[in-house]
Amino acid sequence: MTLLSTIKKPQDLKQYSSKELYYIAKDIREKILSTVSVNGGHLASNLGVVELTLAIHSTFNSPVDKIIWDVGHQAYAHKLLTGRQEVFDTIRQYGGISGYPVIEENVHDCFGAGHSTTSLSAALGMAIERDLAKRNNHIIAIIGDGSLTGGMAWEALNNIGHLQKKVIIIINDNQMSISPNIGSISRYLNGLRTAPMYEDIKRNTVTALEKIPLIGKGLSKTIERLKNSLKYFMINGIVFEELGFTYIGSIDGHDIEAMQIALQQAAISRAPVIIHCVTKKGYGCDYALKSPDVYHGIAPFNVKTGELLKARKVKTFSQVFGESLVDLAEKDKRITAVTAAMTSGVGLQRFAKVHSNRFFDVAIAEQHAVTLAAGMAAAGLKPVVAIYSTFFQRAFDQILHDVALQNLPVIFAVDRAGLVGHDGATHHGVFDLSYMKMIPGMTIMAPCNGAELTEMLRFAVEQDNPVSIRYPRGSSEIFTKQQNSWPLELGKSEIICTGREVVIWAIGNMVAVAYQCAQQLQEEQISATVVNSRFLKPFDTELLKKLASSSRLIVSLEDNVIEGGIGETIAIELVRNNINTPFIPLGIPDKFVSHGNIGLLRKELGLDSKTICQQIKAELAR
Ligand SMILES: Cc1ncc(C[n+]2csc(CCOP(=O)(O)OP(=O)(O)O)c2C)c(N)n1
Numbered sequence: 001m002t003l004l005s006t007i008k009k010p011q012d013l014k015q016y017s018s019k020e021l022y023y024i025a026k027d028i029r030e031k032i033l034s035t036v037s038v039n040g041g042h043l044a045s046n047l048g049v050v051e052l053t054l055a056i057h058s059t060f061n062s063p064v065d066k067i068i069w070d071v072g073h074q075a076y077a078h079k080l081l082t083g084r085q086e087v088f089d090t091i092r093q094y095g096g097i098s099g100y101p102v103i104e105e106n107v108h109d110c111f112g113a114g115h116s117t118t119s120l121s122a123a124l125g126m127a128i129e130r131d132l133a134k135r136n137n138h139i140i141a142i143i144g145d146g147s148l149t150g151g152m153a154w155e156a157l158n159n160i161g162h163l164q165k166k167v168i169i170i171i172n173d174n175q176m177s178i179s180p181n182i183g184s185i186s187r188y189l190n191g192l193r194t195a196p197m198y199e200d201i202k203r204n205t206v207t208a209l210e211k212i213p214l215i216g217k218g219l220s221k222t223i224e225r226l227k228n229s230l231k232y233f234m235i236n237g238i239v240f241e242e243l244g245f246t247y248i249g250s251i252d253g254h255d256i257e258a259m260q261i262a263l264q265q266a267a268i269s270r271a272p273v274i275i276h277c278v279t280k281k282g283y284g285c286d287y288a289l290k291s292p293d294v295y296h297g298i299a300p301f302n303v304k305t306g307e308l309l310k311a312r313k314v315k316t317f318s319q320v321f322g323e324s325l326v327d328l329a330e331k332d333k334r335i336t337a338v339t340a341a342m343t344s345g346v347g348l349q350r351f352a353k354v355h356s357n358r359f360f361d362v363a364i365a366e367q368h369a370v371t372l373a374a375g376m377a378a379a380g381l382k383p384v385v386a387i388y389s390t391f392f393q394r395a396f397d398q399i400l401h402d403v404a405l406q407n408l409p410v411i412f413a414v415d416r417a418g419l420v421g422h423d424g425a426t427h428h429g430v431f432d433l434s435y436m437k438m439i440p441g442m443t444i445m446a447p448c449n450g451a452e453l454t455e456m457l458r459f460a461v462e463q464d465n466p467v468s469i470r471y472p473r474g475s476s477e478i479f480t481k482q483q484n485s486w487p488l489e490l491g492k493s494e495i496i497c498t499g500r501e502v503v504i505w506a507i508g509n510m511v512a513v514a515y516q517c518a519q520q521l522q523e524e525q526i527s528a529t530v531v532n533s534r535f536l537k538p539f540d541t542e543l544l545k546k547l548a549s550s551s552r553l554i555v556s557l558e559d560n561v562i563e564g565g566i567g568e569t570i571a572i573e574l575v576r577n578n579i580n581t582p583f584i585p586l587g588i589p590d591k592f593v594s595h596g597n598i599g600l601l602r603k604e605l606g607l608d609s610k611t612i613c614q615q616i617k618a619e620l621a622r
Pocket of ligand 1: 045071073074114115116117143144145146147148172174176177178281340341342364366391394
């Protein structure tokens with residue numbers, strides 16, 4: 001029996017000394033390693049916050065006190081301490097617990113996340129409610145130095161500092177975003193961490209803090225007496241102090257006792273507090289510590305060596321994108337590449353090296369990335385902004401107001417479009433066709449394989465208007481049966497195979513599924529035409545009209561929500577052109593899709609070839 005197994009709820013931690021908490025830390029690390037090595041998931045970030053999580057839960061009283069994790073990818077220890085040990089091995093699996101905090105999953109997950117830089121605003125919202133209700137519970141937000149580069153964090157700091165609402169903000173500074181953190185905020189934190197007087201200040205103040213008997217009433221005089229020593233801290237965190245916060249730091253986030261003392265001090269402060277704690281991503285595991293970027297989010301691996309269990313053989317869409325852009329930028333010196341803290345995720349590592357003066361990683365700042373690109377385009381450059389579909393959602397107004405309204409030739413490389421699998425609802429990229437399509441002047445494309453992505457990029461660079469190209473996670477060789485190939489023509493779709501009874505009009509990675517359906521139907525003497533839509537906008541209405549008039553059924557297939565996607569587009573075109581051929585729109589229904597293996601999710605949604613064929617046959621039989 002491990003000590004960890006005695007913890008059924010966070011309050012159970014209070015019976016243990018800080019020395020014993022280190023044994024629990026060891027148990028937690030083992031559990032995280034053994035589980036993530038099988039399920040895949042976020043490793044390095046979680047290993048880095050084990051002691052910090054223990055310090056928080058042993059000091060505060062969740063769920064009365066609210067603990068908010070920014071991004072939420074680092075909440076595994078939190079899950080293990082809040083009643084989820086028994087189901088922890090189901091994490092990120094279909095039907096299992098989520099890899100992120102989810103309000104409906106557990107009472108200790110007081111605010112869900114997956115996208116970065118939301119915790120401080122949410123914390124302030126909760127603090128406002130608490131004060132209106134005249135309660136005195138604590139609200140604690142934990143935000144990484146990477147997430148602190150997001151604009152929303154500074155909007156919230158501005159607001160919290162102004163309202164002077166009591167919120168405890170823990171900056172978990174590990175000098176890393178997914179890759180090493182960048183930017184002047186990171187430089188500032190680095191300065192604080194390495195301030196020359198830091199060790200002395202810490203020692204003096206910790207000695208003073210140790211004299212505090214208990215948290216509670218009657219301590220305000222003690223605090224007053226401590227003010228002088230705290231001033232030293234404040235001098236270090238002058239920017240935060242000027243914003244209206246008490247700054248405590250920097251503290252070693254792996255030192256449970258030091259963190260507990262800092263948290264107790266924060267608890268009795270009247271002002272909002274920032275605790276700056278320093279941790280190491282991957283702490284306690286050699287390979288993760290050595291390459292925290294590689295082990296940030298990782299597929300199943302050998303727990304002893306850290307080696308991936310399945311080596312990737314084929315190129316991903318992201319790799320094809322990155323390589324194609326390097327080549328295009330060789331010829332066209334106007335091309336720049338912009339990413340928001342996802343250089344490697346979107347495949348731009350080589351571009352960053354080869355065309356370093358035209359590569360811009362702006363940190364977790366999707367809105368800024370888009371308007372930065374708008375500025376570049378207005379000045380004559382050809383920016384390509386590569387961001388995951390789900391994170392582009394952040395920049396909707398920038399895409400609309402700063403780019404499209406001015407008809408600027410910015411290329412949006414929309415990576416991880418469609419279902420992404422184990423990261424779940426916060427990360428599925430199933431809305432971009434809809435939010436891009438409603439924007440006037442936007443050209444929208446989706447390749448069915450890597451070769452087509454290369455062509456689409458080349459085509460996009462030649463356009464004088466905003467262009468969005470969406471492509472999925474994973475292999476770029478999902479479909480190899482293209483017929484008439486190139487060149488691309490604006491707004492023209494491609495016929496993959498022809499049949500008499502049914503037209504399956506698919507877009508992007510669903511072309512592969514449509515083709516599978518056609519083959520399966522063929523076995524039952526039902527012949528199908530498969531269309532690779534290529535463009536959603538402009539849409540190939542002429543081809544639709546032609547095919548609709550000679551077939552019994554039209555089916556659209558997309559891994560975007562049907563609302564606003566290709567299904568809705570076809571429905572409108574059919575109505576506009578007075579065509580009454582029966583039509584079935586297939587895609588993501590009007591709900592948030594959970595996490596798990598993509599094959600299982602597709603089955604659940606009726607988007608696997610077997611279920612699609614059954615629907616087609618049922619409709620044709622009517
Ligand atoms: C809006 C948004 N953009 C990008 C991401 C992808 N992402 C997930 S974690 C992460 C790095 C976060 O760094 P930090 O907050 O310092 O946490 P750490 O992993 O270092 O603990 C990024 C960029 C995201 N989750 N949300």
